[in-house]
Each structure stands twice: as C-alpha cells, then as structure tokens.
C-alpha cells in the first residue's frame with residue numbers, strides 16, 4: 151500500500167459518502183466573481199441589461215495568467231459590483247437574473263476532431279477557453295499547469311485521495327461517473343504524450359476503487375493509498391506513489407510529475423467531448439447545522455444562502471461556516487458569498503461541535519514533540535510557532551517556514567491547544583512581504599544603475 155512519512159489519522163465525518171449527487175435548480179440570481187482563480191482577474195465582457203445564454207463567455211483575462219468565466223444561467227445582467235471573495239479580498243462580480251429558460255450559448259461546441267487527432271496545443275486551448283482552474287481548492291489555471299508540463303513530465307497523476315474530513319464530492323464523482331475521470335485522463339495523456347497515468351485513491355473508498363478499476367482502460371493504473379491526512383497534498387501523493395520529493399519553491403513538473411484533481415479531470419472531459427465550459431461543480435454541504443447534508447451539483451455563483459435553503463436550511467445556530475475542508479478551508483462570514491470553481495465543500499458547524507474536545511486552558515506548549523513527529527514536511531512546528539509568536543520572521547524563514555503546506559496536522563494534534571498553523575501562516579505572509587519588498591528594492595537599484603550608465 152502506498153503512503154508517505156508523517157501525517158495523522160483524522161476523524162473522517164464522511165457523512166455524505168452514500169448521498170448521490172443531486173442537481174440543484176439554478177436560483178433566481180447568481181453572482182459570478184470575475185476572479186475565481188490564481189492570476190489576473192477577468193475584465194467583464196457584458197454590461198447591465200445585456201442578455202446572456204448559459205455557457206456564454208462573460209469575462210476574459212486581458213493578459214497574463216488567468217481563466218475566463220462563463221454564465222451559469224441564461225438571463226439578464228443585473229449589475230456588476232464589488233463583493234468580498236471567500237478569501238476576504240474585494241472582487242468584481244457579475245450578477246445575473248435567471249430567466250429559467252437555460253438557452254445554451256452557440257459558443258458551446260465539442261472539439262471538432264477525434265482525440266487521436268488533437269494536437270497538445272489544441273487541448274491546452276480547449277482547457278483554457280473552458281475556464282478550468284484546479285477544483286481541489288488550489289484554483290491554479292489548469293491550462294497553464296498542463297502547458298508547463300508538456301515535454302517535462304514523465305508521469306501523470308490524478309489525485310482522488312480526498313483526505314479532508316467531511317468532503318465526499320470526489321468520492322461520489324468516482325462512483326457515479328468513473329468514465330468521465332477516465333476520459334479526462336486520456337485527454338491529458340494525449341496532451342502530455344504519455345501512454346500511462348496513475349490514479350491515487352485512499353483505501354477508505356473501496357467502492358470507488360472498484361468503480362474506477364471497472365472502467366480503467368489499458369495504461370491507467372488505480373493505486374490504493376493508505377488513508378492518512380494529508381495524503382491529498384501534491385507532495386505527499388508524489389512521494390507515496392513515486393518516492394519523488396519536491397524542493398520548496400519548485401513545481402511537480404520540475405521533478406517530472408503533473409497532478410490534477412478528480413473533478414478538474416471530469417471538467418476536462420466535459421470541455422473536450424461536449425464543449426461545455428466550467429459553469430457548475432459538485433459541492434459537499436455538511437455540518438451539524440445543516441438540515442439535509444448532501445452532495446449537490448451547483449451552478450457557479452449560487453449563494454451559500456440558496457444552497458443551504460436547498461439542503462433543508464439551518465437547524466442550529468451556526469458558529470462557523472467554512473469554505474473547503476475543516477483542516478485547510480477558509481472561515482466565512484457572509485451567507486451571500488457564492489460558490490466558485492474552488493468550492494469543494496461548505497460546512498456549517500455549531501458552537502458545541504467546534505468546542506468538542508477543546509481544552510478550556512489557555513494554549514501552551516508542553517513540549518510533547520507530537521507536532522514534530524507528525525509534520526509531513528518534516529519541519530519543527532513547535533519552533534516555528536514560537537518564532538512566529540515573537541515576530542522573529544527571519545529566524546522562522548531560516549527554519550523553513552515557507553516549506554509549510556498549511557495542512558493543519560500540527561494544530562489538530564497539539565495537546566497544548568496551540569494554534570500552530572495560524573501563527574505559521576502569519577509568519578509566511580510577513581516573510582513573503584519582506585521578500586517582495588527586497589525584490590522591489592533590488593529592481594529599483596538596478597534601474598538607478600542603468601540610468602547612471604546612460605548618463
């Protein structure tokens with residue numbers, strides 16, 4: 151069985167693993183952010199009052215890295231306004247009024263040739279134009295990841311680990327649509343010029359493993375991973391399957407690998423074979439405050455409020471709302487925020503649930519060493535939290551704070567109740583800011599020198 155060093159066994163709470171994917175009817179309005187990816191935000195291509203069709207391109211990146219956005223309903227553009235993203239950043243959103251007609255855009259067309267005749271650059275362009283960004287939560291533009299791996303990667307890995315507690319959207323996708331995962335994988339293999347691929351699934355999903363194996367064509371191998379958090383982290387997955395380690399600051403392609411998430415691969419299948427851009431995604435909605443926990447295929451731009459209503463509403467007073475999993479997700483403060491390309495799950499938890507098992511004592515390190523033993527990146531989290539709390543960010547950098555993947559394993563296991571990962575995140579932000587300031591200073595000095603030479 152494949153595994154990595156370190157990590158931890160977290161309580162799974164996979165309450166929705168037997169809940170089939172439901173299709174939520176699109177709400178009366180959707181609010182589609184123009185930035186749902188890493189990179190430059192899109193410029194709107196529509197104005198208030200315009201009519202849009204389902205799947206129509208409504209926002210495009212003018213230059214640089216980024217993903218276009220498409221209408222997830224047909225109807226009318228009501229307004230374009232600023233709202234806060236799930237990460238708390240102000241972004242422009244296009245608010246669409248749903249006319250309920252679902253008229254499809256004439257822009258939706260499958261790729262005109264069979265896969266065998268598609269050139270790598272044509273596949274990259276299909277994926278770019280479809281607006282696909284990493285749907286495991288990373289939201290890195292998929293076309294850019296693929297483009298940078300062509301000619302460099304000798305191994306394609308599909309990440310079906312889904313190791314975060316609560317989330318089962320990928321599990322359901324593997325059970326219900328294994329052929330889409332296989333089809334998307336074959337599109338990627340064609341683009342990369344590879345004859346084989348590995349699909350990694352944790353051993354807590356035997357039914358999904360069987361479903362994938364039943365559909366796997368020659369060359370696609372289903373690899374069973376030991377269930378352990380954070381098995382879905384790219385570094386741990388690569389190490390478990392191939393024994394390859396990735397230095398900090400490098401990409402998987404630098405060590406010959408390229409890794410895509412389950413639903414991203416299914417979106418590639420849709421884009422290539424049906425011509426459908428990324429307008430919907432499967433979201434797990436769970437937590438003890440939700441009336442009817444479920445897996446739901448949701449039009450992008452649907453508000454948390456509408457999704458929660460669809461899932462039976464709130465049955466308890468919510469204490470915490472999380473976009474993503476409980477280990478790595480972002481806390482939310484607004485039920486009007488919307489589902490985007492990276493929203494794998496929405497969790498709504500009560501005070502009692504959040505406090506369960508928490509000590510009432512003030513946090514303190516008791517030097518048990520558990521965080522060091524479990525850190526999958528082999529760091530010294532106890533040292534890092536200490537330095538971060540003292541604002542000794544240079545020292546934290548020297549102790550490799552930037553190698554922390556923010557998996558939260560250390561905080562989860564800490565008997566002293568230390569908020570380790572939160573402090574490391576702050577330290578990383580400060581280190582990044584200092585590095586950027588140093589770069590800007592160096593660039594300014596360089597410009598100054600150039601000016602002197604000219605004179």
Ligand code: SF4
Pocket residue numbers: 514515516517518519520521522531532535560563564565566567568570
């Ligand atoms: S797990 Fe917590 S208490 Fe134990 S060494 Fe690490 S920070 Fe200290």
Ligand code: SF4
Pocket residue numbers: 524525526527528529530531553554555556557558559560561570571574
């Ligand atoms: S220090 Fe970072 S990588 Fe290590 S366990 Fe904590 S959050 Fe994960």
